Amino acid sequence: MTNLDDLVDAMAAPPDFAPRPIDLASVMAAGGRVRRRRRLVAGAASGLAVAALLVGGAQFAASQAAPDRSGPAPAAEQRADNGVLGEAIATGRGEWLLFATPIDRADLPDTHFGLNLGLPGPNGRPVSVVTTNENKGSDRTPGFHAIEGAMEVNGSKTPTFGYYVGPATKITATAKDTTVTARQAAWSEDPSVVVFWFDPDARSLDHLRAYDSDGRALPAGDNKVTVG
């Protein structure tokens, strides 16, 4: 008679192959790239909160020093404005917002912005929860870029999202043999950048495709969905 102990014993027995030695250099290099691509809410939120406090403090100080001054302290205002490039996009899925922020890194010379999924923060400024950006080549080549897979952050489901460079009017993906269509919006700073997102309940998406207004398939670019 087959019993549970037999199963447990069989599973515990070593496989009939020697484990492959792990290439730790590759693991750590790839892990470092993942780390750079993703920033969770704690760091981003605290950074923006500090910025908001600085802005608020500067405005308060300016108003105290010069009550008739028409605008806030320029340096502080500039700092706040630099937090978001263009307009934030309301996804219509809970309070999730999508917005771009600048990236200026020596190791990413052709990446100038990242796409953030976030929530409304102090003074209505969006607070980033997940940041994703191109990390191989230019951030403006035609095709998909920086697709972040659906996750669960602090108990909330996040949508699969990313951006497409080109005249995409329809973006689809497959989820367990079913085709789902993304919602999308042009980025106010550069309409050739199409920001897209799927329903947060649509998980395990792949085979992302973009189509133009005539229904023709557009170049895929990097259409792999990454989580992490």
Place this chain on the structure above:
Amino acid sequence: MARGDDEFVEFATASSARLQHVAYLLTGNRQEAEDAAQSALVRTYAAWKRIRRNDAYAYARTVLANLVTDQWRRPYREYATEELPDRPGPRDLADDVTRRRWLIGALDVLSPRERAVIVLRHYVDLPEAEVAKELSLSLGTVKSLNSRGLAKLRLEVDAPVPTPRQNQESGARR
């Protein structure tokens, strides 16, 4: 190399074989298992600063389980039929080769979620609540998948395996 990196190297060296073993049970494929274990370690390294003071192996195993289950694109089979599939036949446990073939063949009978639950529950020895947490499933679903998986494996744990018809009428057994 930073101190955290040293710690990660030590962790990865110590745990990679175990991760590959779990991945092999989950996939039944050596190459996929090796790739999944490596990917899990990549993501573990990415989160190392945050998790290194906790149970890093549990984190890596959770990432691994989710990586593997995310790759299963086919529809879940456990609700697709009223009939249980053919069960693995009798085996000779005295022979290691036979045993390994029986194991992988038996696990292949299971749906992806049943397989993940069986491996995490009975190989990793996690409580059902932990399995539910790792796979983002409800506790009831884990219990049901475990029962159905064991039934498919023709395991007689504490009661005779019900016939498919009995199983349908009585629901999942524990």
